[in-house]
Amino acid sequence: MQPSQLVELAVGGFATGAIYGLIGLGFSMIIRSTGILHFAQGEIMMLGAMFGWMVVAWIPLSFVVVLLIGMLFSGLASALIYLVVYRAMQVRDIPLMNIVIATIGMSILLQNVSMLIWGSEPMSYPKFFAVETYRMGPVHISPQVLWVFALGFGLMILLQAFLAFTRTGIALQAAAQDPETAQLMGVDLTRSTALTFLISGMMAGAAGVLLGSMFFASFNMGFIIGIKAFVAATLGGVGSIGGAMLGGLIFGLIETFSPQWISSGYRDAVGMTLLILILLALPGGLVGLFSRRS
Amino acid sequence: MATRRVDFSATEILVGRAVALAILIAAPLVNGQLYFIHVMALAMIAAISALGMQLLLGFSGQLSMGQAAFFGIGAYTSGILTKNFGVPFLVAFVISGLAAAISSLTLAPITRLRGVYLAIATLGFTIIVSLVLRNEEWLTGGSFGLMAIPRPSVGPLVLSEKGIYFLCLLVLVFVYVAFNRLVDSRFGRALQAIMLDEVAARSSGINVTLYKSKCFVIAALVTGFAGCLFAHHSRYLNPDDFSFWKSIEILIMVAVGGIGSMAGAIIGAFVVVLLPEYLRAVEEWRLVIFGALLILFMGLGQSGIVGLISLTLFRARAALRKRAHGLPRSGSVSP
Numbered sequence: 001m002q003p004s005q006l007v008e009l010a011v012g013g014f015a016t017g018a019i020y021g022l023i024g025l026g027f028s029m030i031i032r033s034t035g036i037l038h039f040a041q042g043e044i045m046m047l048g049a050m051f052g053w054m055v056v057a058w059i060p061l062s063f064v065v066v067l068l069i070g071m072l073f074s075g076l077a078s079a080l081i082y083l084v085v086y087r088a089m090q091v092r093d094i095p096l097m098n099i100v101i102a103t104i105g106m107s108i109l110l111q112n113v114s115m116l117i118w119g120s121e122p123m124s125y126p127k128f129f130a131v132e133t134y135r136m137g138p139v140h141i142s143p144q145v146l147w148v149f150a151l152g153f154g155l156m157i158l159l160q161a162f163l164a165f166t167r168t169g170i171a172l173q174a175a176a177q178d179p180e181t182a183q184l185m186g187v188d189l190t191r192s193t194a195l196t197f198l199i200s201g202m203m204a205g206a207a208g209v210l211l212g213s214m215f216f217a218s219f220n221m222g223f224i225i226g227i228k229a230f231v232a233a234t235l236g237g238v239g240s241i242g243g244a245m246l247g248g249l250i251f252g253l254i255e256t257f258s259p260q261w262i263s264s265g266y267r268d269a270v271g272m273t274l275l276i277l278i279l280l281a282l283p284g285g286l287v288g289l290f291s292r293r294s
Numbered sequence: 295m296a297t298r299r300v301d302f303s304a305t306e307i308l309v310g311r312a313v314a315l316a317i318l319i320a321a322p323l324v325n326g327q328l329y330f331i332h333v334m335a336l337a338m339i340a341a342i343s344a345l346g347m348q349l350l351l352g353f354s355g356q357l358s359m360g361q362a363a364f365f366g367i368g369a370y371t372s373g374i375l376t377k378n379f380g381v382p383f384l385v386a387f388v389i390s391g392l393a394a395a396i397s398s399l400t401l402a403p404i405t406r407l408r409g410v411y412l413a414i415a416t417l418g419f420t421i422i423v424s425l426v427l428r429n430e431e432w433l434t435g436g437s438f439g440l441m442a443i444p445r446p447s448v449g450p451l452v453l454s455e456k457g458i459y460f461l462c463l464l465v466l467v468f469v470y471v472a473f474n475r476l477v478d479s480r481f482g483r484a485l486q487a488i489m490l491d492e493v494a495a496r497s498s499g500i501n502v503t504l505y506k507s508k509c510f511v512i513a514a515l516v517t518g519f520a521g522c523l524f525a526h527h528s529r530y531l532n533p534d535d536f537s538f539w540k541s542i543e544i545l546i547m548v549a550v551g552g553i554g555s556m557a558g559a560i561i562g563a564f565v566v567v568l569l570p571e572y573l574r575a576v577e578e579w580r581l582v583i584f585g586a587l588l589i590l591f592m593g594l595g596q597s598g599i600v601g602l603i604s605l606t607l608f609r610a611r612a613a614l615r616k617r618a619h620g621l622p623r624s625g626s627v628s629p
Contacts, residue, residue, distance in 0.1 A: 085589060094593065100410055105592065108588065109586055112578075112579075113582060227421075269425045272422045276419065
């Protein structure tokens with residue numbers, strides 16, 4: 001492989017990685033604060049992609065506006081689902097495993113309701129970006145890929161800053177780390193968990209619009225991508241935001257380069273094998289390697 | 295009110311089992327339509343794999359999303375053996391169960407994983423197996439599928455549609471009885487202890503990981519048998535039938551029927567397989583309904599349809615007592 005080709009592939013891998021990172025981040029935040037593995041996370045992403053597509057089919061808006069609309073819709077849907085379904089189950093002391101099974105039900109429900117609303121045809125977004133590639137010497141990079149990477153990564157950094165530097169963000173972190181103490185310090189747990197779902201939904205919604213603009217939006221786009229995003233988050237280290245970003249980028253690269261060695265029919269198998277291996281050998285993920293506590 | 299306990303009196307259980315068995319024996323004799331018999335047999339095959347899932351989820355607390363993989367391994371093993379190598383059906387039946395069980399052994403380390411991580415790891419395994427089924431065309435026929443699988447035969451006797459039905463019923467009854475005995479034994483009590491308090495069970499000398507892995511392998515074995523029956527029942531295998539959606543479908547059967555009840559797994563399987571057949575008009579709503587049912591039943595507690603039946607019987611008994619004695623009396627059975 002030529003070096004220029006290598007760079008082009010790597011940039012593409014980073015773009016996919018940013019999308020995995022955005023979704024995986026949501027998985028991470030939810031599992032850290034509630035213990036719930038949110039199987040419907042991929043569908044929340046899909047809702048953003050579908051709604052964004054619907055809006056842009058009505059009114060031609062700029063890409064950033066569509067991105068914000070998709071984020072808002074997914075975020076609200078996610079928070080609403082938490083408050084109406086999962087919260088109601090938590091209040092009634094339903095075992096965690098049942099809530100996790102209910103998230104699988106939610107995933108099926110969201111997919112099929114979306115199919116009834118938007119149909120089963122994949123929808124393609126209008127072309128937002130210039131078709132001409134940027135050239136840096138022998139390297140050709142499409143503006144779209146670059147933008148997806150920049151926007152995705154930018155959002156993750158924004159979120160990290162929000163969590164680290166704002167009062168609400170710090171309260172969220174505290175509630176995730178030690179709910180009872182946080183509650184004693186005056187953090188409203190219902191509100192903070194709802195906010196966690198809102199934020200993770202917004203990140204997933206952004207991923208949906210970014211992904212939709214690269215390929216297409218369809219009712220069943222979410223599940224496998226959601227699982228792969230979880231693989232990425234596990235690779236980085238479940239529960240860690242930086243880990244989700246790191247895991248996303250590395251997994252994006254792995255997926256982009258693996259067809260060079262393995263038949264493309266087994267593309268998804270790479271991620272799944274990786275998942276099983278990490279869970280068995282390195283449960284703390286890559287981040288766990290550096291911050292090993294007693 | 296969070297989780298209702300399922301509780302039936304001994305008579306109710308006996309009557310329930312007798313009625314169910316009588317219905318299943320009589321069904322193909324009363325209604326001779328081939329399609330009806332075909333679908334009922336399909337429901338029984340589903341029920342066998344649901345029983346395996348129940349042993350995992352309801353009796354050892356393991357949320358496995360890998361059952362489709364074992365189902366697929368069983369189905370393809372038997373299909374390939376009988377079609378390509380002329381292996382007699384009964385031998386292939388045993389081998390297909392063993393193949394699924396052995397493949398689950400490779401996953402045994404995964405049973406160390408807890409809760410949601412087990413779910414996602416077994417989901418990953420299902421995705422890998424379905425990719426193998428799709429891509430290894432030389433062995434499995436790839437996405438064209440494996441066609442013209444021979445009918446099951448016992449010695450010189452080739453089974454008809456009705457014969458397959460009774461074969462499925464026989465296996466179902468056998469697995470049901472075996473599992474009931476299993477969960478009632480020392481083994482079952484150890485599982486119960488693990489479910490109640492894993493740490494306490496471990497400190498009383500129960501090898502938790504070993505027990506969980508044993509359940510995992512037994513469930514895979516039974517699911518492999520179910521897969522073999524499926525192969526010879528539909529006589530055509532397609533990788534689409536063994537995707538992770540199949541695992542989720544098996545999960546729905548158990549969750550809707552009632553987690554923690556062997557009978558519940560069977561009832562759930564019949565509901566999941568038969569409901570769409572009788573709700574053709576709402577074909578596209580099928581999955582919407584199942585998704586909603588899954589959330590609803592999980593929200594109500596975990597005892598599913600069986601729990602609802604139990605509650606109804608409890609109320610009926612209470613009403614009867616009230617009529618007989620004029621006042622409610624505390625019974626031996628609590629809801």
